[in-house]
Amino acid sequence: MPSAARSTPAHPDSGALAVAATGLRKSYGDKSVLDGIDLTIPTGSVFALLGPNGAGKTTAVKILSTLIRADGGEARVAGHDLTRAPQSVRAAIGVTGQFSAVDGLITGEENMLLMADLHHLGKTEGRQVTAELLERFDLTDAARKPASTYSGGMKRRLDIAMTLVGDPRIIFLDEPTTGLDPRSRHNMWQIIRQLVTTGVTVFLTTQYLEEADQLADRIAVLNNGKIAAEGTAEQLKRLIPGGHIRLRFTDPAAYRAAATALREVTRDDEALALHLPSDGSQRELRSLLDWLDSVGIEADELTVHTPDLDDVFFALTSTSPTTSVPGQTRPAGHSKENAR
Numbered sequence: 001m002p003s004a005a006r007s008t009p010a011h012p013d014s015g016a017l018a019v020a021a022t023g024l025r026k027s028y029g030d031k032s033v034l035d036g037i038d039l040t041i042p043t044g045s046v047f048a049l050l051g052p053n054g055a056g057k058t059t060a061v062k063i064l065s066t067l068i069r070a071d072g073g074e075a076r077v078a079g080h081d082l083t084r085a086p087q088s089v090r091a092a093i094g095v096t097g098q099f100s101a102v103d104g105l106i107t108g109e110e111n112m113l114l115m116a117d118l119h120h121l122g123k124t125e126g127r128q129v130t131a132e133l134l135e136r137f138d139l140t141d142a143a144r145k146p147a148s149t150y151s152g153g154m155k156r157r158l159d160i161a162m163t164l165v166g167d168p169r170i171i172f173l174d175e176p177t178t179g180l181d182p183r184s185r186h187n188m189w190q191i192i193r194q195l196v197t198t199g200v201t202v203f204l205t206t207q208y209l210e211e212a213d214q215l216a217d218r219i220a221v222l223n224n225g226k227i228a229a230e231g232t233a234e235q236l237k238r239l240i241p242g243g244h245i246r247l248r249f250t251d252p253a254a255y256r257a258a259a260t261a262l263r264e265v266t267r268d269d270e271a272l273a274l275h276l277p278s279d280g281s282q283r284e285l286r287s288l289l290d291w292l293d294s295v296g297i298e299a300d301e302l303t304v305h306t307p308d309l310d311d312v313f314f315a316l317t318s319t320s321p322t323t324s325v326p327g328q329t330r331p332a333g334h335s336k337e338n339a340r
């Protein structure tokens with residue numbers, strides 16, 4: 001809450017669902033972008049919508065924040081019906097991201113005061129809320145400078161601060177850290193975590209799996225217009241049955257010998273690497289090493305790979321939506337190995 005002095009409005013959604021959507025559809029021309037998606041987001045949680053570029057994440061945010069209309073389906077946001085009570089939805093939400101409201105020609109402080117005016121705060125209250133939020137987002141020193149001179153991270157912070165002037169219960173953050181350097185990204189994560197401690201619900205879209213893993217209580221993967229999977233990060237990781245061991249060779253003869261002798265391996269002939277399904281346990285590693293020794297084959301590198309959200313993402317978004325989650329390891333180019 002930006003100011004303790006402000007009255008706390010009654011929130012009809014408190015304790016209930018922040019977003020409840022069923023069968024949302026949207027097409028552009030003959031291209032179906034959202035093909036009937038359901039979303040259930042409890043109040044006070046962080047929800048991440050993940051998907052490859054063009055999957056329809058922004059379209060979903062635009063629909064739920066009343067910027068565009070869905071072609072079909074129903075949704076309640078903060079307890080209000082999207083089509084019957086769009087004004088009530090708007091009063092309860094804040095949207096930041098790709099359609100940022102920051103005006104670069106005026107100062108950060110002026111941007112904030114403009115927001116306070118839009119929300120009909122009195123002069124004194126507007127100034128007080130502005131000062132508090134600028135302080136909270138570490139923008140006090142830059143408050144009197146034009147927003148166009150701000151760094152990417154500062155602009156995002158100002159954008160969120162401006163959104164909070166309206167005291168929203170649900171905040172839509174469309175790719176809040178895209179283009180930020182690692183330090184600013186971590187800063188933004190802290191800000192998002194803090195928001196949630198005040199009871200705000202966060203609806204986040206992101207291309208970064210790590211971001212969803214770090215922040216989200218629940219994650220939905222959007223692919224081909226459908227929710228391909230939904231759950232906690234842990235539940236999603238469990239969709240991928242196991243990790244693998246990767247053996248890399250420099251000697252083509254050794255590579256071929258191992259590839260022929262070992263069953264259930266996936267070959268990467270170009271990299272001279274073999275992937276073996278494995279839980280990465282000491283017992284499995286020892287038996288593999290013993291076997292390599294016994295047949296006199298020497299691998300140049302052995303790495304153990306445990307499944308992570310990247311595996312889930314690649315598995316889900318590289319197949320058609322009707323295909324069940326494959327247990328395969330992803331293609332070599334995408335591997336993020338944990339060397340041990």
Ligand code: ADP
Nearest residue numbers: 028029033051052053054055056057058059060
């Ligand atoms: P994401 O946010 O996941 O990258 P978007 O929701 O922005 O995806 O876009 C989904 C698809 O819808 C893309 O193929 C995009 O080109 C298309 N699209 C989005 N907005 C429009 C529009 N106004 N007119 C036509 N096509 C659009």
